[in-house]
Amino acid sequence: MTAGAELVERNEEAAGAAAVVELDGACALSRDRIGGKAWSVNRMRALGLAVPPAFVITIDGWADFAARGTISEDIWRAVRAGIAALERGTGRTFGSGARPLLVSVRSGAAVSMPGMMDTVLNLGMNEVVARALVAETGNSDYAGDTRERFRAQYRETVLGDPAGVVPEDPWEQLRAAISAVFRSWDSPRAQIYRRNRGVSGTLGTAVTVQAMVFGNLDEKSGTGVLFSRNPNTGERAMFGEWLVGGQGEDVVSGRTTPRPLAELAAAQPQVHRQLVAAAHLLERDGRDIQDIEFTVESGALWLLQSRPAKRSARAAVRAAVAMAEEGLIGTDEALTRVTAEQVRAVLRPATGESTGTPLARGESACPGLAAGVAVSDPHEAERRAEAGEDVILVRPTTSPDDLHGMIAARGIVTGLGGVTSHAALVSREIGRPCVVGCGPGVVAALVGRLVTVDGGAGTVWPGRVEGRAVDASTLADAGRLAGWAGTDVDGLAAWLDARAAEGHTRKEAELSARVTEIPDLDLLRLIGIKGRAAHDALAAGVGAAAESVAVRCEELVARGLCAATPIGVRLTPEGRQHLDGLLATERRAVDRAQIASVYAEFCAFNGDLKEIVTAWQMKDPATANDHADTDYDGAVLARLSELHGEVQPLLRRIGDVAPRLARYSARFAQAIERIADGDHAWVARPVLDSYHTVWFELHEDLIGLCGLSRADEAAAGRAH
Numbered sequence: 259m260t261a262g263a264e265l266v267e268r269n270e271e272a273a274g275a276a277a278v279v280e281l282d283g284a285c286a287l288s289r290d291r292i293g294g295k296a297w298s299v300n301r302m303r304a305l306g307l308a309v310p311p312a313f314v315i316t317i318d319g320w321a322d323f324a325a326r327g328t329i330s331e332d333i334w335r336a337v338r339a340g341i342a343a344l345e346r347g348t349g350r351t352f353g354s355g356a357r358p359l360l361v362s363v364r365s366g367a368a369v370s371m372p373g374m375m376d377t378v379l380n381l382g383m384n385e386v387v388a389r390a391l392v393a394e395t396g397n398s399d400y401a402g403d404t405r406e407r408f409r410a411q412y413r414e415t416v417l418g419d420p421a422g423v424v425p426e427d428p429w430e431q432l433r434a435a436i437s438a439v440f441r442s443w444d445s446p447r448a449q450i451y452r453r454n455r456g457v458s459g460t461l462g463t464a465v466t467v468q469a470m471v472f473g474n475l476d477e478k479s480g481t482g483v484l485f486s487r488n489p490n491t492g493e494r495a496m497f498g499e500w501l502v503g504g505q506g507e508d509v510v511s512g513r514t515t516p517r518p519l520a521e522l523a524a525a526q527p528q529v530h531r532q533l534v535a536a537a538h539l540l541e542r543d544g545r546d547i548q549d550i551e552f553t554v555e556s557g558a559l560w561l562l563q564s565r566p567a568k569r570s571a572r573a574a575v576r577a578a579v580a581m582a583e584e585g586l587i588g589t590d591e592a593l594t595r596v597t598a599e600q601v602r603a604v605l606r607p608a609t610g611e612s613t614g615t616p617l618a619r620g621e622s623a624c625p626g627l628a629a630g631v632a633v634s635d636p637h638e639a640e641r642r643a644e645a646g647e648d649v650i651l652v653r654p655t656t657s658p659d660d661l662h663g664m665i666a667a668r669g670i671v672t673g674l675g676g677v678t679s680h681a682a683l684v685s686r687e688i689g690r691p692c693v694v695g696c697g698p699g700v701v702a703a704l705v706g707r708l709v710t711v712d713g714g715a716g717t718v719w720p721g722r723v724e725g726r727a728v729d730a731s732t733l734a735d736a737g738r739l740a741g742w743a744g745t746d747v748d749g750l751a752a753w754l755d756a757r758a759a760e761g762h763t764r765k766e767a768e769l770s771a772r773v774t775e776i777p778d779l780d781l782l783r784l785i786g787i788k789g790r791a792a793h794d795a796l797a798a799g800v801g802a803a804a805e806s807v808a809v810r811c812e813e814l815v816a817r818g819l820c821a822a823t824p825i826g827v828r829l830t831p832e833g834r835q836h837l838d839g840l841l842a843t844e845r846r847a848v849d850r851a852q853i854a855s856v857y858a859e860f861c862a863f864n865g866d867l868k869e870i871v872t873a874w875q876m877k878d879p880a881t882a883n884d885h886a887d888t889d890y891d892g893a894v895l896a897r898l899s900e901l902h903g904e905v906q907p908l909l910r911r912i913g914d915v916a917p918r919l920a921r922y923s924a925r926f927a928q929a930i931e932r933i934a935d936g937d938h939a940w941v942a943r944p945v946l947d948s949y950h951t952v953w954f955e956l957h958e959d960l961i962g963l964c965g966l967s968r969a970d971e972a973a974a975g976r977a978h
Contacts, residue, residue, distance in 0.1 A: 293464030295366030311347035353428030492576025607725020609714030628669030636663020669711030
């Protein structure tokens with residue numbers, strides 16, 4: 259193998275390893291890189307909470323998958339290493355052994371998209387594992403239930419065929435499930451959701467692989483969802499549901515109707531106390547209402563996820579005021595927590611004036627009044643709404659595939675499910691009055707009739723119902739917000755509209771100004787060095803916002819200088835020719851003697867940097883550094899810090915000689931700061947703006963400004 263091929267192979271292996279990250283809570287990780295679900299797992303572990311071990315295939319891994327259409331062998335090797343870490347953390351063995359390990363494979367974008375992408379639970383199950391679980395637990399019902407759950411979900415999610423053959427090989431199951439979850443980013447329902455919520459389709463999803471814990475194990479097991487405050491009203495009271503003998507999908511899907519958390523408190527008071535304490539901690543840490551998924555396995559509490567809760571307009575207003583009064587957030591932030599539309603919604607009636615017997619009664623999932631003709635088909639709801647008709651969507655239960663009909667409807671009613679079901683979560687986010695758990699006959703009872711959904715009272719009435727006056731507590735909260743805004747209640751929505759418009763205008767102006775400040779040379783040169791690069795990676799290199807870089811990249815693509823790929827932009831032959839001309843102009847403007855002098859000084863440091871990075875990666879030529887020896891790592895990092903200090907005068911001179919290179923100093927400083935904060939990925943990880951990445955790119959720029967080639971410098975021993 260040639261030296262160039264070896265370098266490519268090493269880079270690909272490093273990129274594969276970098277695309278898979280263990281979530282041990284030891285390092286701060288970017289939500290934009292690992293997705294919200296993995297970020298939550300990592301943060302909860304950092305807080306010392308009980309969370310099953312997990313690792314994440316990052317959004318970089320999704321980009322690689324999108325480009326190739328398959329999981330690369332380098333990423334797959336890193337996934338297998340991640341499973342080995344789960345085995346060590348649980349004392350179990352994936353796919354075999356007396357104590358088998360099963361895992362969940364779950365999507366996780368940086369922006370919450372509840373239920374829009376795929377999940378596979380209980381993965382790793384086969385005949386051998388099922389028998390081992392029976393032997394371990396003595397519970398054949400649990401083993402059989404778990405196997406059937408896995409087979410049904412795998413067929414639906416991965417195979418897309420209810421009669422499909424599920425492979426017995428756990429590794430084959432895992433690879434196919436990861437691929438299916440990556441592909442679900444572009445599912446029709448996910449695209450509808452993103453269009454409705456204004457979420458970019460280029461963000462991508464991570465995949466979290468986590469050791470399973472089992473709410474279906476025995477009578478002291480179950481699963482549930484807890485909100486740290488009521489997501490309907492915003493009141494400071496725990497709000498949630500619990501299902502004995504279930505798994506998480508049972509509660510969220512709405513296919514069953516869970517029980518109040520009071521039943522968990524009565525049956526297992528210690529577990530309930532631990533859960534409440536965790537909710538308080540997570541709310542203080544996140545400074546927002548938390549939506550927490552949990553499982554109890556044989557009396558042991560495990561937390562699976564915590565995220566900012568979807569909430570009704572009333573809850574948004576109440577929580578913003580309450581959290582400001584509690585000192586959790588400032589008054590200005592409280593004003594950013596509500597929208598003009600939410601204020602308008604809370605100043606409309608939340609419940610109705612009606613007497614007699616309602617057509618249906620259930621639980622309030624999202625307050626508000628809405629009237630229309632009841633329909634049961636989401637496609638029909640969409641068609642009739644597009645024709646200008648008010649409709650109410652009535653379903654036995656909703657799923658992500660119903661989203662288009664839910665958006666089209668004025669209100670939502672379900673026969674099954676509780677206040678933490680899919681219907682409840684989505685209705686709060688899109689602001690639709692919703693009543694859930696009305697009973698299995700609700701569809702037949704309502705379809706075709708003109709009805710009013712009273713989301714506040716949890717009832718459905720015949721005909722149109724007049725609303726009650728807005729209650730005094732709602733007006734008081736709106737008044738508090740108005741006072742902080744310097745207006746009155748009637749003017750609050752207009753004030754929020756104006757501020758949003760002002761912010762949008764200011765952002766556009768700032769973006770326009772920043773865009774014009776990114777010269778072709780700066781951006782094309784960085785793209786050329788990186789080969790292919792995403793907008794956020796380029797933003798770090800040119801010192802601009804990712805939004806600005808995205809706009810400029812679109813311009814470069816339109817001009818034919820760059821081509822867009824799923825993992826970023828690359829130069830076209832025309833772009834490379836244009837860049838060569840710009841670099842030639844830059845070289846003519848630089849003092850040749852001075853650039854040669856600073857390059858010679860840089861080369862004197864270059865050998866030291868290579869030795870430090872090699873020591874960071876390898877303890878000796880035959881032993882990879884597993885970073886378990888903190889003293890060894892500390893000594894290497896001390897050498898890097900010392901080098902960083904010594905190179906500062908040189909970096910300043912480089913900026914004086916070639917102004918375009920002045921920003922390297924800030925990039926090095928950021929990497930050192932991240933390393934000092936404990937995120938050691940910033941030493942040498944290729945996909946980050948790590949110290950080694952920045953050093954390599956500076957080296958490339960200096961070689962170019964000197965009119966040299968990397969091949970010549972490598973032959974002379976000054977490049978690698």
